[in-house]
Amino acid sequence: MTPTYPPEPFRIKVTEPIRLIPREAREAALKEAGYNLFLMKAEDIFIDLLTDSGTGAMSQEQWAALMRGDESYAGARSFHRLKSAVDDIFGFKHFVPTHQGRAAENILAACLVKPGQYVPSNMHFDTTDANIRARGGRPVNLVIDEAHDPGNRHPFKGNMDIAKLRAFIEKVGVKNIPLGMVTVTNNAGGGQPVSMENLKAIAKVYREYGIPFFIDAARYAENCYFIKQREPGYENKSVKEIAREMFALADGMCMSAKKDAIVNIGGLLCVNDETLFQNVKNELILREGFPTYGGLAGRDLDAMAVGLYEGLDEDYLAYRLGQTAYLASRLTEAGIPTIQPAGGHGVYVNAGAVFPHIPNYEFPAQALAVELYREGGIRGVEIGSVMFAYLDPETNEWHYPKLELLRLAIPRRTYTQSHLDYVADTLAKIKSRAASVRGYKFTYAPELLRHFTARFEPL
Numbered sequence: 287m288t289p290t291y292p293p294e295p296f297r298i299k300v301t302e303p304i305r306l307i308p309r310e311a312r313e314a315a316l317k318e319a320g321y322n323l324f325l326m327k328a329e330d331i332f333i334d335l336l337t338d339s340g341t342g343a344m345s346q347e348q349w350a351a352l353m354r355g356d357e358s359y360a361g362a363r364s365f366h367r368l369k370s371a372v373d374d375i376f377g378f379k380h381f382v383p384t385h386q387g388r389a390a391e392n393i394l395a396a397c398l399v400k401p402g403q404y405v406p407s408n409m410h411f412d413t414t415d416a417n418i419r420a421r422g423g424r425p426v427n428l429v430i431d432e433a434h435d436p437g438n439r440h441p442f443k444g445n446m447d448i449a450k451l452r453a454f455i456e457k458v459g460v461k462n463i464p465l466g467m468v469t470v471t472n473n474a475g476g477g478q479p480v481s482m483e484n485l486k487a488i489a490k491v492y493r494e495y496g497i498p499f500f501i502d503a504a505r506y507a508e509n510c511y512f513i514k515q516r517e518p519g520y521e522n523k524s525v526k527e528i529a530r531e532m533f534a535l536a537d538g539m540c541m542s543a544k545k546d547a548i549v550n551i552g553g554l555l556c557v558n559d560e561t562l563f564q565n566v567k568n569e570l571i572l573r574e575g576f577p578t579y580g581g582l583a584g585r586d587l588d589a590m591a592v593g594l595y596e597g598l599d600e601d602y603l604a605y606r607l608g609q610t611a612y613l614a615s616r617l618t619e620a621g622i623p624t625i626q627p628a629g630g631h632g633v634y635v636n637a638g639a640v641f642p643h644i645p646n647y648e649f650p651a652q653a654l655a656v657e658l659y660r661e662g663g664i665r666g667v668e669i670g671s672v673m674f675a676y677l678d679p680e681t682n683e684w685h686y687p688k689l690e691l692l693r694l695a696i697p698r699r700t701y702t703q704s705h706l707d708y709v710a711d712t713l714a715k716i717k718s719r720a721a722s723v724r725g726y727k728f729t730y731a732p733e734l735l736r737h738f739t740a741r742f743e744p745l
């Protein structure tokens with residue numbers, strides 16, 4: 287039974303018009319963009335579920351905070367307001383702001399990763415994966431097997447397989463692992479949470495081997511709310527207390543603030559180690575900006591300071607996770623297979639199962655992304671072989687991800703129940719003509735992060 291749609295814990299004060307352009311115009315727009323939805327004009331999109339990153343609605347308090355922005359080059363009041371929030375919520379010794387999450391990853395990889403070294407995680411997301419590869423490193427995904435089974439309703443499908451982690455460290459040797467990570471929630475694997483029990487076990491293993499432990503914290507607040515809902519012993523703790531417990535396990539974290547800090551731009555890099563912090567600052571100054579603004583305007587720092595607290599609000603989190611659960615349930619009713627249970631920030635349609643006749647090298651999830659736009663002007667994002675297949679430099683063989691997914695990411699505080707109903711109804715229409723849909727081939731693809739700029743042709 288579909289859960290009740292949660293009433294939004296806000297009302298709408300500003301609106302932004304959206305429109306569905308005619309079918310022929312959608313067809314022409316697809317062709318012009320080389321069938322890559324990243325290359326389309328946003329004005330040609332009706333409902334945009336490409337990403338929940340930087341696409342949410344800021345609150346009245348955040349807009350007010352923008353006006354307080356102190357644009358001093360060094361030591362701005364905005365920095366100190368952000369520092370007070372970051373220290374309070376995360377509790378690391380040091381931090382720098384960055385312009386977004388990948389900038390924090392780049393700095394971390396520049397400071398720690400040498401060619402040939404490995405960085406284990408449950409699953410790295412695309413930019414983390416690419417930043418490690420860009421330094422000659424090897425990202426390694428050690429998520430539990432249940433993560434690859436879309437129907438398995440394990441409550442913490444983002445967990446790392448601790449036995450695999452130990453075996454991996456023993457196999458490649460500690461000296462070849464400059465840092466270990468975990469992504470909360472696990473975006474590449476369905477927005478699934480990691481339990482506190484698993485986080486403690488991960489921290490224990492990394493500590494035992496002397497490997498610095500970093501959390502990719504893009505959606506930490508959603509992860510902590512799942513812990514509160516699903517993990518015994520946490521039901522009476524606040525999400526903020528759970529977050530403090532989680533970060534106390536790690537040596538640092540990198541975070542795209544465009545997700546759970548509900549800002550349009552921004553990121554954070556936190557560390558405990560003094561020497562690493564010095565190196566981080568030097569790298570930051572070279573690439574981003576002075577350590578008290580890190581590539582952002584003072585007003586952005588203020589919006590982030592407010593958004594960090596709003597992202598922890600439990601009424602908001604209940605509504606947010608209720609919204610994704612509602613969409614997932616509507617799709618299940620329509621017979622559309624999705625990763626179960628629903629993720630925190632989006633619903634992941636199992637495109638490989640919608641189009642079983644399209645092989646992974648003809649990109650079934652890309653085909654579904656194109657159909658969703660063609661049918662209803664809706665933009666999702668492929669999380670499958672376009673994004674994650676890679677050529678192994680040692681064996682010269684292509685490796686394909688285990689699942690071909692179309693992610694429908696829900697921007698924060700942006701769309702309503704009727705928008706989500708429209709998405710579910712549109713997917714149901716595509717399902718009824720699924721057998722006639724064909725795959726795609728590349729006409730252009732760069733080596734790293736190819737999903738952003740690749741072009742395709744229908745087969």
Ligand code: PM9
Pocket residue numbers: 336337338339386387388389411412413414469473502504505541542543544552553667695
């Ligand atoms: N995630 C997302 O849509 C935006 C880029 S890909 C369309 O999910 C994690 C877990 C992320 C993430 C971005 C980043 C990078 C790091 N870790 O986009 O650079 O999901 O702020 O963050 C995107 P930035």
